[in-house]
Amino acid sequence: MGRKNLQKGSGLVEILVAIFIFSIILGALINASSAYFSGAGANLLSTKAAYLAEEGIEAVKTIRDSNWSNISTSTLEDNTDYYLYFDTSSSTNNIWKATTTASIIDNNFVRTFKVNSVNRDANGRIISSGGTIDAYTKKLTVSISWVSNNSTTTKSLSTYITNIL
């Protein structure tokens, strides 16, 4: 008799509960997959940013190669953000230049670089404070920031550059 009652009662409430559970599971699956794929998209932008940062380091090195005075303290202030500008105006030669004019690459990426003085101790080792300033070594930091999924990401690369020529 109990079984009879149960059979009779199966109807809307059961279906509603089933739909409810099913839609929660479906929603979770969709959320998970869209998070995964938007993560893949962010990955593409960070790959692009990594190459832009690598380019920044090499570009400042070409500026250094032209003339050390281009990046010495008399030209570029310590710890100040500069932008890179690729000058193709000369018909014979293209050249990277440092500028204070802000520029945005592909409407998203902002690339800045800064140079800092380097101190060395009596043994010539690089130290963070004290010692004497080495006029022929600079610490170079290239930063890239970009917007992805409504949030800004910033990545930096640092290296030391010296007057090798």
Add this chain to the structure above:
Amino acid sequence: MFKKIKQKKIQGFTLVEMMIYLALMTIIAVVIVQSIVIVLKSNRKGFAESNLRNAAYSALEAIVRELHASDSIIIATDGLLQLNQTNPIVNIVQFSTSSDARLNLFEGGSTSTLSYLGPLISKDVIVKSLIFFPINTGKSQAVKIQMNLTTTVDGQTKSEWFYDTAILKGSY
């Protein structure tokens, strides 16, 4: 007993119950189809992006590695880069785009005896634009690379620009 129950249940269905049931089924079906479409779309997008990332990686790493190992630029222009290498052996490396928008690698002892070594990126991705800009600082040479890659996955097209610069370490 079983027959009795079955009969009773059939009798218990009303038109209103059936209509509500059908309405719910329709809503569920719509939601399911929509979510499948969303998942397939983002799946395509994910495939496209991973194609571009892999292609950018294999092309730029190969070009930068050869640039670092080179002594001088023979030619650097739209779709064509030729480099002189002497260390460890005299070698000429050429990166060039073909008419079907592929990026190909050639090597040889001289510019007239270059042999085709193969494509650098998979055939899912085409090179829409690849420009090499020569840079001469007077004391060293460098090349700026500007590359646009495009891929189409099930009708969904995605393209991205990539930029890099590398100094020819043998040019100092």
